[in-house]
């Protein structure tokens with residue numbers, strides 16, 4: 568996989584774009600951003616499949632190039648899609664390709680800087696942009712996208728947010744930047760579960776203290792007066808679960824983090840305890 572830590576004065580040097588002569592390099596406020604390099608069609612399909620794209624998704628491709636990801640999302644997966652792209656010629660080409668593919672009604676392409684766009688409606692975001700842009704986008708994704716939204720990238724990762732899934736795709740024709748194999752990455756935007764939570768049940772009070780680093784959570788607490796000995800935790804989107812034991816009985820909790828409440832149920836031994844936690 569390629570990696571670059573600095574804003575590229577020359578993308579070609581960093582990602583061996585020698586085969587792109589000359590690359591179309593768009594500008595933002597006079598600065599160089601990322602050139603137009605396409606994602607191979609088989610990788611596009613795997614990216615959308617890895618995100619679990621369906622007809623109820625709204626797929627946004629950031630830096631949409633010739634529109635291939637948005638068009639594939641609409642044509643092959645039945646989704647709605649939006650492409651944001653700085654280069655007006657590529658946007659015109661994308662609209663034309665969408666018409667030719669019969670998906671103009673489910674797709675939209677705008678000439679817009681991804682760093683200034685509102686794409687908070689997206690349920691799937693696809694990205695093939697340079698690392699310095701990825702670094703600027705990760706807080707936008709975490710603050711702006713709904714928990715459960717999926718982000719899929721081609722080749723590049725966020726500086727400190729670990730991907731939920733990674734997949735390698737063998738390429739039929741070698742790619743000038745990726746060689747014989749592309750790596751794709753998927754993240755699920757986590758809900759904010761951090762904090763101190765409390766819920767009442769007929770048998771007593773439950774308290775949780777949750778620490779969070781992106782999708783990784785650390786849970787401590789007590790249930791009905793007994794310390795929870797937590798063994799496993801998982802946060803995927805708004806779905807929170809943990810397993811452990813209290814007073815020797817197995818405890819499994821599954822619930823959803825929705826703003827200032829976590830609603831779910833705990834199984835304690837043979838009992839099922841409905842719980843609604845508040846902060």
Ligand SMILES: C[S@@+](CC[C@H](N)C(=O)[O-])C[C@H]1O[C@@H](n2cnc3c(N)ncnc32)[C@H](O)[C@@H]1O
Pocket residue numbers: 593595600601602603604605606607628629630631632633634635636651652653654657679680681682694695696721
């Ligand atoms: C590497 S290409 C990816 C094209 C397409 N998404 C794909 O995967 O085939 C990156 C594209 O992002 C566009 N781009 C770069 N910086 C951008 C920005 N700040 N806002 C919008 N588009 C940008 C470039 O013009 C280029 O077409």
